[in-house]
Amino acid sequence: MxxxxxxxxxxxxxxxxxxxxxxxxxHSTLVYIPSGKLFGRVEGMLLFDKGVVLxxxxxxxxxxxxxxxxxxMKRHRVSxxxxxxxxxxxxxxxxxxxxxxxxNSQERA
Numbered sequence: 001m002x003x004x005x006x007x008x009x010x011x012x013x014x015x016x017x018x019x020x021x022x023x024x025x026x027h028s029t030l031v032y033i034p035s036g037k038l039f040g041r042v043e044g045m046l047l048f049d050k051g052v053v054l055x056x057x058x059x060x061x062x063x064x065x066x067x068x069x070x071x072x073m074k075r076h077r078v079s080x081x082x083x084x085x086x087x088x089x090x091x092x093x094x095x096x097x098x099x100x101x102x103x104n105s106q107e108r109a
Contacts, residue, residue, distance in 0.1 A: 004088045008032070008040050011088075015042055018090060024048050024098050046094070052101050054093055 004014035012032040019025040029044035046054040069076055082092045 005086070008034060008038065011040070014088060015090075018046070018094070022094050022098070024094065024102055046090075048097055049102055052097055054090075054097060 002010045004011050015030050015032050016028075018030070019028050025046050025048060027047040030042055030046065031044050032040050032042055034040040044055065048054070069078060083089045
């Protein structure tokens with residue numbers, strides 16, 4: 001597979017195949033919405049065991065400079081040094097969920 005951010009079609013395939021690559025994902029509602037020849041956005045959620053959900057659209061405007069964590073997700077921020085504008089961030093976030101919230105009990109497919 002080409003670099004996921006190289007062209008929209010490759011990124012779209014990357015998004016739709018996440019559940020095949022991460023066994024910890026129980027359900028995905030992610031959809032790629034094109035907004036031009038070279039740009040688009042992703043909306044939806046990833047659902048994991050233990051009721052873990054990834055994606056809160058109200059926090060998206062701050063991404064990827066920091067991440068929000070409970071208990072007060074809108075105001076409790078921590079730095080996110082592994083997030084990037086040049087690499088897909090979903091694998092980083094999924095692996096963090098697997099390691100910290102799911103107890104690293106899940107494996108990649």
